[in-house]
Amino acid sequence: MHNIQLAATQIVQQVLVEGRNLNQVLDESLRRKSVWTPAQRAALQDLSYGTLRFYGQLNAVLNLLLHKHLTDQRITYLLLVALYQLQYSKAAQHAVVDYAVRSADMLNPKIRGLVNAILRNFLRNQAELLAQAALSAEGRFNYPVWWIDELRAQYGERATALLDAGNQHPPMTLRVNRQRATTAEYLEQLAALGIAARCIEPDAVLLDKPLSVDKLPGFFDGVVSVQDAGAQYAARLLDVGKGMRVLDACAAPGGKAAHILERAGVAAGVEMVALDKDEKRLQRVAENLQRLDLSATLLCGDAAHPGEWWDGKPFERILADVPCSATGVVRRHPDIKWLRRKKDLASFARQQAEILDALWPLLASGGQLLYATCSIFNQENQEVIDSFVVRQADALRLPMDLPQQGLLPNDQHDGFFYALLQKTA
Numbered sequence: 001m002h003n004i005q006l007a008a009t010q011i012v013q014q015v016l017v018e019g020r021n022l023n024q025v026l027d028e029s030l031r032r033k034s035v036w037t038p039a040q041r042a043a044l045q046d047l048s049y050g051t052l053r054f055y056g057q058l059n060a061v062l063n064l065l066l067h068k069h070l071t072d073q074r075i076t077y078l079l080l081v082a083l084y085q086l087q088y089s090k091a092a093q094h095a096v097v098d099y100a101v102r103s104a105d106m107l108n109p110k111i112r113g114l115v116n117a118i119l120r121n122f123l124r125n126q127a128e129l130l131a132q133a134a135l136s137a138e139g140r141f142n143y144p145v146w147w148i149d150e151l152r153a154q155y156g157e158r159a160t161a162l163l164d165a166g167n168q169h170p171p172m173t174l175r176v177n178r179q180r181a182t183t184a185e186y187l188e189q190l191a192a193l194g195i196a197a198r199c200i201e202p203d204a205v206l207l208d209k210p211l212s213v214d215k216l217p218g219f220f221d222g223v224v225s226v227q228d229a230g231a232q233y234a235a236r237l238l239d240v241g242k243g244m245r246v247l248d249a250c251a252a253p254g255g256k257a258a259h260i261l262e263r264a265g266v267a268a269g270v271e272m273v274a275l276d277k278d279e280k281r282l283q284r285v286a287e288n289l290q291r292l293d294l295s296a297t298l299l300c301g302d303a304a305h306p307g308e309w310w311d312g313k314p315f316e317r318i319l320a321d322v323p324c325s326a327t328g329v330v331r332r333h334p335d336i337k338w339l340r341r342k343k344d345l346a347s348f349a350r351q352q353a354e355i356l357d358a359l360w361p362l363l364a365s366g367g368q369l370l371y372a373t374c375s376i377f378n379q380e381n382q383e384v385i386d387s388f389v390v391r392q393a394d395a396l397r398l399p400m401d402l403p404q405q406g407l408l409p410n411d412q413h414d415g416f417f418y419a420l421l422q423k424t425a
Contacts, residue, residue, distance in 0.1 A: 004044050004047065005078065005081055005085075005099055005103045007029050008047035009081050009103070010077075011026055011029055011044075012048060012055075012077045013077040015335045015338070016055070016077070019339055021335065022048065022333065022334070026045060029044065030044070046089070047089075051080050051084040052335050054087070055080065056138035056141065056142035056143060057138075057139050058083045058084055059139075060132075061129050061130065062118075064129055065118045066118070070111070072111060074108070075108055078103055078115070079115065079118060081100075082096055082097070086122060086123065087130075100115055100116075141163045141164075142337070147327075147342075151376075154378055162408060162415075165331070165408075166409060168331055170228075170331045170332045170414065171412060172207045172211070173204050173229045173412075173413070174205040174206075174216070174227070175203050175205075175224060175226075175227040175232055175255070175259060175262075176205060176224055177224060177225070177292060178203060178263065180218070180222060180223045183199045183202065183203060183204075183205060186205060186223065190205070190217065193217060195208075201229050204227075220291065222292040225258065227255045228329075228414045229413040230415065230416040231413075231414070231416065233416065233418060234260075234319060234321065236263070237370055237402075237418055237420055238368065238420075239317075239368075240260050240263070240264050240268075241268070242264070242268045242269060243271075244264075244270055244315075244316040245271045245273070245315045245316055245317075246270055246273065246315060247273045247317070247362065248260070248272065248274045248275065248319045249320050249322075250275070250276060250320065251282070251285050251321075252276040252278060252281030252282060253284040254274065254287075254289060256321060256372075257274045257319075260319070261292075261296070272295075272296035273299060273315070275300075275309065276301075277300065277302045277303070304358045305358065306359065310362060314363065314367070315367060316367045317368055318367070318369040319372065320371050321373075322352045323351055323352070324380050325340055325344055325375045325377060325380060326374050326375065327377055327415070328373075328376045328407075328414050329374045329414045331409070331414070345377055345379040348379075349379050349383065353384055356371065357391070360395070360423070363423045364423070367422070367423050369420075369421045370418060370419070370420050370421075371417075372416065372417065372418050373416065374414060374417075375415070376417070385397065388421075393425075394424045395422075396422045398420040399420075400418060400420050
């Protein structure tokens, strides 16, 4: 176990100190550990994600246990990982402490005694330490203070529920390909295999427990895809009809473009153009479309600079799933909480406005553009749209069939914002 502890320690340190993306660092670590079993790989993912998910609390507890900051950062992050295990995992406490001491011995033998003392002190005074940690905002909510303050300012009493929702394990939701099966038919297939699930949206099936895709019937045959229920609203709201030319302007990894094509059907003759400025991410779009036996024109280009890739033919529908702070999906990406800065919101808002202004001339008269983010902050959502309709006299915001203005995170879906705009001239 101490090898897994050490690997998790390195991952957490690279995220928090170097500002690296958690998924990327984790993937690199797993590639280096090709001999690890699936259980060991799952354990490493849990330690890495869990430590970052509850970093605010764990760091507050560690500061209470330490008389001064450790000069060896590696030991600091080792202790955070071990504290996560002691607080949240099912591992035997004595084993966690023992492995942490062994790991410390490999990193810095002079501090192994301190590591042992700190962790045993935590076990003796666990309840009191956790109560003291919760007195600070970061220790209570596991977010940076600016994030907490911003949500409180925007959502008032609802902020606490939003903060707590972001610390839960995310639901696993499937999108049933209506060209291959109905939702009811797929639920029957799951039930036959003893897999508990329920329908929560027309094409969305929520699993009671997450599963690896190789255990999902029909996954490799394109019957289902993994896609959050909130993300599935995009295809429904855009409502693509027969023969339309459609642009998915920030397409990777391709889930929304695929859903649009699935809903329309091959016979509809929809011309889909999937654009992304990252060649590697565009390859993921190609792979997803291939698995689903769908076709689209793939273009590598920047949505903010259509002069570099647009052929001059207008689109009847445009999906602008723009880059954003991703604050609505933090339970899937807990590193976001600690990598984002308040100033990033304004930076994203400028980028979003630039993309909207650039894409609007590509939309046919009477056509519709769906603006989408996975952010829950107004600066990237309502404020961007309000400013845009002021700048564009021919932009009309249409009503949408949504349970609320924006989809806030809950036990069924992540947080998303949508705005449907029609060109009136």
